[in-house]
Amino acid sequence: MKIHFIGIGGIGVSALARYFLEKGHKISGSDLVSSEITEALKNKGAKIFTGPHKSKNLPKDIELVIYSPAVQKSNPELKKALKIKNLKLKIKILSYPEALGELTKKHFTIAISGTHGKSTTTAMVALILIKAGLDPTVIVGTKLKEFNDSNCRIGKSKYLVIEADEHFASFLNYWPKIIVLTALEADHLDYYKNFRNYILAFKKFISHLPDNGSLLINNDDKNIRKLTENRSPLLKYSLRQKEAKKLRKILKIPGEHNVANALAALAVARVLKIPDKVSFKALSEYKGAWRRFEIFTKYLNAKPYTLISDYAHHPTKIKVTLKTVREKFPNKKIWVIFQPHQYQRTYYLFDDFVEVLKNARVDKIIITDIFDVAGREEEKIKKKVSSEKLVKAINKSSVIYLKKEKIVEYLKKNLKGGLPTEASAKAGEVVIIMGAGDIYKLCERF
Numbered sequence: 001m002k003i004h005f006i007g008i009g010g011i012g013v014s015a016l017a018r019y020f021l022e023k024g025h026k027i028s029g030s031d032l033v034s035s036e037i038t039e040a041l042k043n044k045g046a047k048i049f050t051g052p053h054k055s056k057n058l059p060k061d062i063e064l065v066i067y068s069p070a071v072q073k074s075n076p077e078l079k080k081a082l083k084i085k086n087l088k089l090k091i092k093i094l095s096y097p098e099a100l101g102e103l104t105k106k107h108f109t110i111a112i113s114g115t116h117g118k119s120t121t122t123a124m125v126a127l128i129l130i131k132a133g134l135d136p137t138v139i140v141g142t143k144l145k146e147f148n149d150s151n152c153r154i155g156k157s158k159y160l161v162i163e164a165d166e167h168f169a170s171f172l173n174y175w176p177k178i179i180v181l182t183a184l185e186a187d188h189l190d191y192y193k194n195f196r197n198y199i200l201a202f203k204k205f206i207s208h209l210p211d212n213g214s215l216l217i218n219n220d221d222k223n224i225r226k227l228t229e230n231r232s233p234l235l236k237y238s239l240r241q242k243e244a245k246k247l248r249k250i251l252k253i254p255g256e257h258n259v260a261n262a263l264a265a266l267a268v269a270r271v272l273k274i275p276d277k278v279s280f281k282a283l284s285e286y287k288g289a290w291r292r293f294e295i296f297t298k299y300l301n302a303k304p305y306t307l308i309s310d311y312a313h314h315p316t317k318i319k320v321t322l323k324t325v326r327e328k329f330p331n332k333k334i335w336v337i338f339q340p341h342q343y344q345r346t347y348y349l350f351d352d353f354v355e356v357l358k359n360a361r362v363d364k365i366i367i368t369d370i371f372d373v374a375g376r377e378e379e380k381i382k383k384k385v386s387s388e389k390l391v392k393a394i395n396k397s398s399v400i401y402l403k404k405e406k407i408v409e410y411l412k413k414n415l416k417g418g419l420p421t422e423a424s425a426k427a428g429e430v431v432i433i434m435g436a437g438d439i440y441k442l443c444e445r446f
Contacts, residue, residue, distance in 0.1 A: 004058055005029035006077045007068030008048065009038045011151060012165065013096045015139045016066065018152040019103075021046055030057045030077060032374060040150075055080035064092045066099045069168040070374065100139065100162065101173030107137065107160035110268060111174055113205065114182030114218070115166075116317050117261045120253075121182055122163040123289050124265035124282075129159060131282035132274045136161050142311070143290035164205070166198070167191060171205045178271060179206055180216045180264050184223035187314055190344035190378070199227060206231070216267045218260060235271065237263040250284040253293060255324035291440055293324065298431075305415065306332075306430045309443050313341035313436035315352035321434065322360045329430045334362040335415070337407060337442065339435035340370040340387060343377050347385040354393045365399040366407060367391050371437025408445050 005017045008029025014037045021027045021044055028047040031038055042048045049057040055076040058065070065081040073079075084091050094102070104111070112122040119142040126138040127146060136159035143149045164171040164179075167188045184202065185195075192198040206215055206228075217224050219236035228234055238244075239260055247262045262283050269279040288294060291311040298307045306329070312321040318338070325334055338357070340346045346353065357365055367387045391401040402410055415429060433442050 001025045001063045002059055002061060003027055003064045003066060004062050004077070004081075005066050005068075006053065006071050006075060007031060007096075008041065008046070009033070009035050010068050010070070010096075011037070011141045012100075012139070012163075013066070013068050014038075014041060015141075015151040016096060016099060017041055017046060018044065018150060019137070019139065019154060022152070022154045026059075028057070028059050030054075037151075053077045058084075062091060064094070066094050066096055069095055069097060069170055095170075095173075097165075097168070097170035097173040101175065103137075103139075103160060104162065104174045104176060108158045109160045109162060109174065109176040110136075110178040110180070111162050111164035111171065111176035112180045112182065112264075113164040113166065113171055113202070114180070114224075115185050115187050116314065116320075117182040117257060117264070118163045118165070119289055119311075120258060120292055121180060121261040121264045122161055124262055124286055125180075125268050126153065126161045127286055128265055128269045128274060128279045128282040129161065129272070132269070132272075132278050134159050134272070134274075139163065140289075141165065142292060145287045145289075149290070166201060166205075169201050172201065172208075174205075175208050176213070177210065178214045178216065178268060179209055180268060181206070181221075181224050181228070182218050182261070182264060183221050183316075184227065185314075185316060186349070187345070189348040190342070190381075199223070203227060214271050216264060216271070218264065220260065235267055237267045239263070246280065247283065250280060252284070252286060253288045254328050255293070255320065257320050257324075293321065296443070303416075305428055307443060308430065308432040309440050310432060310434045311436050312434050313345070315349055315356045318353075318434065319356045319360075321432075322356075322362055325430060325432055326361045333429045334364075335411070335429060335431045336360070336362050336365040337368065337431065337433045337439065338365060339368050339404070339437050339439035340390065341436040342373045343370050343382045343385055346370055346390065347381050350385060350390070350393070353390060357390075357399060358394045358396060363398065365394075366402050366410070367399065368402055368404045368407060368439065371435065371439070373437075404439070404442070407442060 003025050007013050008017050009031035030049040034050045038048045081093050112118050122140045129136040135155040135157040137155040138153040139162045140151050141163045143151050147153050216235045219238040247259050266279050291309050294309040296307045297304050312318045369387050388401050
């Protein structure tokens, strides 16, 4: 089958493209810019168009068009696909969540949902199933070392493990047998407008479970408890349960939030009757995911320092991530480079960002320009918020604004370097590059 993806560089869309590519279909796709994700797809045999979207990018005799939820109706490729369909020619047009939703109906689907922790929990569940010999197919919103730096794994069993994203209410297209609910707090208010609508979407999503389905919840989250208080049966996990102590010892990735993610994965494994011995072994071997507290040793003037790349972009996740950095490196100087993600998130959660960044126990914070998410911004909002306004509101000498292109030079002049070893805890510095936009590319420049 000939399949064309509009917005193929997105982390979710690209995973689905890889799935169909590995199933033997002829894949093409377009995105505004080239990235390591589009290059990886190209190397696998997909035909990739970069730059402004053009109607001529659609191949002849196209049978299926899948588009990112961020793609506007005015997109020339989508318009051409709709025109072809109106001519009653054989073509199917689906959004990414609609296409993934079709797969969930054909598999025993395990969906990981919530404001935070989706990617890591999805990865952990997948690796437990693999270790148990259940050979799942996996669609995850990050790249995993265990999948050869891919965000997709093709299995031969009935099991499908997916990260169920709530933005644009995408997850309402999915029909899982198991749902994990990791956390609930206000996000994506550009779409939902208020927290009540956000909660109602999750309520509708969990109603997709069949009568014999399983809902697993983080019982430490008050919003989840409130949402599910009248629901039965209910399976719960908590940092207060005894397994948390063991997980703290065996996990390679730091932070209490990751202990909670591991407990969620363990709960899924128990529903599937996977022995705890298998689960703990898989969790102990988990290496972490792309842009999820990835730790590197880098060099400046021949002196090494610690570099961390992290995806945190919501105030709560930033708070948790920076707390984890301080706990892991208690005596080191910590530099934070943060790129806010999306003008609308920055605007709606402005006060929360100010509070978290003002109270962070770090030595220096550099905030660069807000990442402009194509197709998801409102011009009137863009005029109301900026990184400069965020820095001004924080009002601390240790928090500064810098344009992205000036950050590397600034660090070269101010970062001292030094051995960042556990044996020399007082030496060395830590630089964490944080955000969900393209700020991670700075890691390559280092």
